[in-house]
Amino acid sequence: MRYHKNVPGYYVENFGCRATQADGAALERQFEELGLSRASNSSQAAIVVLNTCTVTAAADQDARAAIRRIQRRNPEASIVVTGCYAQRAPREIASLPGVTHVIGNSHKHQLAEIVGATADSESVLDLGWRSAGAPSKADSGFGWRSASSAANTGAQLAGALAPEGPEFVPLTTLTAPAGSREPEAQRPIFVSDIFAHTELLAAPVFDAPNERTRPNLKIQDGCDNRCSFCVIPYVRGQSRSLPPDRIIREVNTLVGAGYREVVLSGINLGRWGRDLRPQPPDLRLQPSTLSQTLASEVRGLRSDAAFQKLESRSRDPRFADLLRTILSETSLEKLRISSVEPMDWTDDLISLVASSPRIAKHAHVPMQSASDAVLRRMHRKYRPWLYREKIEKIHAAMPAAAIGADAMVGLPGETDAEFEATRRMVEDLPFTYLHVFTYSARPGTPAAFLPNQVPVHVARERNRVLRELAADKKLAFMRSFVGKTVEAITLKSEWGAGECGAGAPARESRPAEFTEALTDNYLKLHLKGCHEPNRWLHAQVEDVIDGALEGAAKHADSPSS
Numbered sequence: 001m002r003y004h005k006n007v008p009g010y011y012v013e014n015f016g017c018r019a020t021q022a023d024g025a026a027l028e029r030q031f032e033e034l035g036l037s038r039a040s041n042s043s044q045a046a047i048v049v050l051n052t053c054t055v056t057a058a059a060d061q062d063a064r065a066a067i068r069r070i071q072r073r074n075p076e077a078s079i080v081v082t083g084c085y086a087q088r089a090p091r092e093i094a095s096l097p098g099v100t101h102v103i104g105n106s107h108k109h110q111l112a113e114i115v116g117a118t119a120d121s122e123s124v125l126d127l128g129w130r131s132a133g134a135p136s137k138a139d140s141g142f143g144w145r146s147a148s149s150a151a152n153t154g155a156q157l158a159g160a161l162a163p164e165g166p167e168f169v170p171l172t173t174l175t176a177p178a179g180s181r182e183p184e185a186q187r188p189i190f191v192s193d194i195f196a197h198t199e200l201l202a203a204p205v206f207d208a209p210n211e212r213t214r215p216n217l218k219i220q221d222g223c224d225n226r227c228s229f230c231v232i233p234y235v236r237g238q239s240r241s242l243p244p245d246r247i248i249r250e251v252n253t254l255v256g257a258g259y260r261e262v263v264l265s266g267i268n269l270g271r272w273g274r275d276l277r278p279q280p281p282d283l284r285l286q287p288s289t290l291s292q293t294l295a296s297e298v299r300g301l302r303s304d305a306a307f308q309k310l311e312s313r314s315r316d317p318r319f320a321d322l323l324r325t326i327l328s329e330t331s332l333e334k335l336r337i338s339s340v341e342p343m344d345w346t347d348d349l350i351s352l353v354a355s356s357p358r359i360a361k362h363a364h365v366p367m368q369s370a371s372d373a374v375l376r377r378m379h380r381k382y383r384p385w386l387y388r389e390k391i392e393k394i395h396a397a398m399p400a401a402a403i404g405a406d407a408m409v410g411l412p413g414e415t416d417a418e419f420e421a422t423r424r425m426v427e428d429l430p431f432t433y434l435h436v437f438t439y440s441a442r443p444g445t446p447a448a449f450l451p452n453q454v455p456v457h458v459a460r461e462r463n464r465v466l467r468e469l470a471a472d473k474k475l476a477f478m479r480s481f482v483g484k485t486v487e488a489i490t491l492k493s494e495w496g497a498g499e500c501g502a503g504a505p506a507r508e509s510r511p512a513e514f515t516e517a518l519t520d521n522y523l524k525l526h527l528k529g530c531h532e533p534n535r536w537l538h539a540q541v542e543d544v545i546d547g548a549l550e551g552a553a554k555h556a557d558s559p560s561s
């Protein structure tokens with residue numbers, strides 16, 4: 001199916017983590033491949049897609065506020081809600097005024113097709129958006145509808161949905177306490193069992209609309225862990241990896257487009273590759289037992305040249321193997337890896353990151369808590385001593401590396417002594433930054449049923465203590481570079497390409513002209529003078545001002561292999 005050209009287009013608004021941003025970029029690709037153009041903002045779009053997050057109650061609230069805002073400012077728009085919140089609570093969302101479609105992560109890979117085939121908005125249909133064979137408004141039959149019944153509404157939609165099977169299994173029906181009901185809804189809902197899905201949406205995504213220097217490539221989705229506080233596995237499904245050939249292709253495309261740093265990301269990135277090893281012949285699933293989608297993915301995977309190379313090893317491919325393949329098969333100048341769980345920081349991975357000048361000296365290692373009891377209640381798979389050991393190894397191998405962590409305060413039952421163990425660990429270890437989260441109960445997760453909820457004011461205070469401690473450590477880390485040389489990539493100015501700081505809010509302490517840059521070890525750098533964006537250079541650090549290094553460029557160059 002192709003949509004007509006030259007119609008007011010779609011607009012995708014993303015919420016939440018990098019993985020969600022990557023999904024958003026892939027959704028844009030879907031619409032563009034179908035001939036729709038991107039509107040400049042949500043008020044001018046015929047279709048507004050809200051790509052939601054549900055990691056906290058506040059994230060849900062942000063999505064609901066966005067729906068209200070769009071409904072107010074652009075009442076004619078089709079409001080399509082997708083992402084993790086849509087997967088978790090489809091009926092709740094469908095009951096909100098203005099929402100025309102709720103499409104969970106389970107059906108996100110077909111979102112543009114589904115929206116096109118089921119559009120009932122006059123503003124959309126009048127623009128010739130629907131192709132021959134798609135259902136008419138009369139037969140779109142809005143109301144409660146599962147993927148299977150929706151598939152009866154037209155050949156195109158049936159085609160789009162056929163590989164998925166007939167199940168409509170919202171998470172909330174699996175996890176909601178008996179007798180509880182979500183509000184009734186009258187909008188089409190496309191959500192099925194996420195654990196039955198094998199698709200992985202992937203398209204490079206950029207950090208911020210005005211910072212397009214360091215694309216982010218999602219290579220893994222889902223998670224096989226079941227941390228007691230976390231809703232992610234229920235809304236993103238099992239861990240699955242992008243095949244290596246596809247990754248190499250994406251990286252080479254980005255390199256060809258002139259990018260010099262690529263950030264690899266995933267929900268549980270260190271598990272990349274564990275699902276890619278083919279089954280021995282007698283155990284292989286036959287296509288007749290698979291959905292068409294899965295069958296074609298498996299066929300594609302077996303003919304994947306980079307995979308064959310990795311397969312020749314005696315074990316399933318590991319994340320470190322992939323990094324080596326990227327280094328050897330692309331000319332990418334710098335690879336940065338996002339969050340990797342402590343168990344996956346193997347000696348091999350640490351020594352690879354430490355030894356390659358083409359991999360950024362940056363390790364983000366989720367900690368959550370340093371109390372053994374709390375980690376057990378969280379169902380985390382490591383103990384505090386292992387965490388400490390990993391961070392010490394990383395620091396010993398790369399003394400100037402950025403080392404960051406996620407910490408969670410306020411899990412039900414967290415005592416003062418348990419929090420103190422976390423505070424002490426943060427104080428002791430060489431962290432250069434910390435992301436501190438306050439526990440938020442997520443419906444359906446085991447932790448939501450734990451007794452002894454921590455009072456809000458206590459959790460807030462613990463959050464403040466950790467943030468202040470982390471800020472002091474970050475400042476000390478930054479000051480340790482004064483008088484030294486750092487490697488950094490120049491960014492596209494926050495105030496527009498080539499403006500070089502002009503238009504930035506005036507600050508006495510900042511040089512009149514400067515260029516923003518990011519160091520290899522993840523520190524913000526203000527470089528004196530104007531420099532072209534997207535260049536690796538060395539800089540002499542002179543000071544630390546307003547949370548950033550300040551310095552002067554020595555000479556432009558690039559990392560050697």
Ligand code: SF4
Pocket residue numbers: 223224225226227230231232233267268341
């Ligand atoms: S590792 Fe734990 S916290 Fe992270 S996504 Fe998986 S279940 Fe959630």
